Amino acid sequence: MSVEVLAAGPLTTVQDAGRRGLRHLGIGRSGALDHWALRVGNLLVGNREDAPALEITLHGPTLRFHAPARIALCGADTGARLDGARVPGWRPCDVPAGSTLRIGACRDGARALLALAGGIDVPAALGSASTDLRGGFGGLDGRALRRGDRLAVGRCDAVANGSAAVAPWWIDPQADADPRAAIRLLPGADAADGLCAARWRVAAASNRQGLRLEGAALAPDAQHARISQPVLPGTVQLPPDGRPIVLLADAQTHGGYPVVGHVATAELSRLARLRPGDALRFAWCSVDEARALACVQRQRLARIAMAIEARLRADRASRRVQAAPSVSRDRP
Structure with missing residues (x-):
């Protein structure tokens, strides 16, 4: 079709x-x-x-x-x-x-x-x-x-x-979460003071490559020479203007900006729902906490999958019954 x-x-x-x-x-x-x-x-x-x-x-x-x-x-x-x-x-x-x-x-x-x-x-x-x-x-x-x-x-x-x-x-x-809750992220190599204390808004220049955030400019803790390093969806970079960029699915594979954090994988869908002008805030979490979030999300999806399959089976059975030819009880 x-x-x-x-x-x-x-x-x-x-x-x-x-x-x-x-x-x-x-x-x-x-x-x-x-x-x-x-x-x-x-x-x-x-x-x-x-x-x-x-x-x-x-x-x-x-x-x-x-x-x-x-x-x-x-x-x-x-x-x-x-x-x-x-x-x-x-x-x-x-x-x-x-x-x-x-x-x-x-x-x-x-x-x-x-x-x-x-x-x-x-x-x-x-x-x-x-x-x-x-x-x-x-x-x-x-x-x-x-x-x-x-x-x-x-x-x-x-x-x-x-x-x-x-x-x-x-x-x-x-x-999988309260949309008003803080986005959980792990500290990066250049964790910036104030990243989790500030409130941010999604900039209009955001796209599938990354969410550009608007708010008070930050500076990374470390000030050593920068070399390109691997990045991935969820990496939070800090460009020279001090306003973070959260990389999304179309992110490049390497970048030279300081890495100030990494959003927990289970939180990435929440970032995808944000529109230009929407507010967000961050909260630090540990590796174990990020893994627990992912585990809870997988468990919920598994429960949903079982519930949907049960419903679809019931619907298919109902359709077969409705499509079956009726049998007259008056036939000789």
Whole structure:
């Protein structure tokens, strides 16, 4: 089946869980910024957790479905509508052939993920379908979606060929932490005084490579000569202007700015949800605390996966019963 892009939105890209094990070659991870929304969305439509999906930034696309599909919108509320009917988030929805899905502006976050049963079918590049915008490869020709594009979707036998249907059950969108809580991070080699004491705001110049923060300028504790060193998503750098940059999924592999901290991996999805102008603050944590956060997040995802699978099994059984021919008790 295929999905036609009638309007693309400012930045809609194909993303999966990203590329692993290639940073020593200068190749970044890419992948969905909000890995929690990616994983839950894929589970809701019966995919593997890391299947390719559409990452939507600030405002979504308008899509026409040329075959029946099952979708799930996770992340920010976009006010999406399917042929005029509201499409709620964090639950599966069956889409009839010929339908038009309009995904609007992200209202309570910066990004949303649209998962489709079967996944977006694009060639893998270096082991991933993710779009690397800086490198210009992966996804759909290494770029964001454009009007007129057609996206192939993998085969999924579970998709119904009937009218639109939204599942009566849903997943709690409050993913893994209080959005008002401080972002936990580990101290870097050049930990700066005041990083955790200050309040910061996300600058408009932020992108998939990193969140630029606005606030009172900081200075690193150490003032030795700088050499380039490895960095990764979650690294907090301090450029000469004293305003931190938190690297995200499209981060470079090396950098020469002082490293003042590293955001705990379990907190990266929270960073992905921040919009320009949003406030945030940091709190130091230990390696053991960061590992505990990741463990709690994995456990919660496992519980959600089991609950979704039970619901999907029940839905499939109900569909089989409804589709079975009735047997008359009056036959001789």
